[in-house]
Amino acid sequence: MLNKQLLLYNVVKKHKTVLEIGVYMGHSILIMLSSNPRLSIYGIDIDKKFALPSINYLKKNFPRSNLKFLEGDSIKILNKLKKKFDLFHIDGDHKTAKIYNEIVACAKLTKNKNMKILFDDADMMKSIDRSLVMSFQVKKYVKPNSKFRNLYIEIVLNKKSMLKFKIIFNFLHLFEIPQVYLLPLLKKIIRKLLSTILGKKFCNHLGQIILNRFSNIYLINVAKKLKNI
């Protein structure tokens, strides 16, 4: 995982203002401030339970920084923001449709035509990755060799490229619909069927037996699901 954190650490060194979507416990903000303690970071999170105390803790420990926490859904907040940023760290809801809307909203808040974005999970957003590369002039593209790798990209914004991005992403997204919407629905139906036919108690018991006897990761995952039916 180290290369992933190193990329974040190195990218923020030369920037002044960062907008992060998805603060959670502030681990990425800690890495950014360790690299650049004077950073101004606006962090958005829909849930303040961990994000707010983490930001307050970081404020105390990095007194030269300027940290601001914004509670709410990323798109709603982004559409209200007036401030401009040098860099965007996108690490909120990892669904591609959401990331797409976040990119479109962040594009209006970038300081200049050179938009710099760091995506936390490169392998969960292949359609976004492909659409960006196919639509914009890419000035920099870094994907480290790391587990759960991130992606840093610098693109040149203009109306034509943005339109191309919207068209390409929405086309590619059509192929993700079965995976994004139908698979969870199918899983829900299977769970319902199992609990109706076998009963909740039996499913939980079966899950425990599998957990006790097997060490295969796939069987363990199935067992955990049976236990939670």
Ligand SMILES: C[S@@+](CC[C@H](N)C(=O)[O-])C[C@H]1O[C@@H](n2cnc3c(N)ncnc32)[C@H](O)[C@@H]1O
């Ligand atoms: C993977 S965590 C972020 C991890 C964080 N960057 C860190 O390094 O510790 C994702 C966070 O995104 C937040 N989130 C999910 N959907 C969101 C949305 N629609 N708007 C804003 N935040 C969202 C979650 O509440 C969660 O705290």
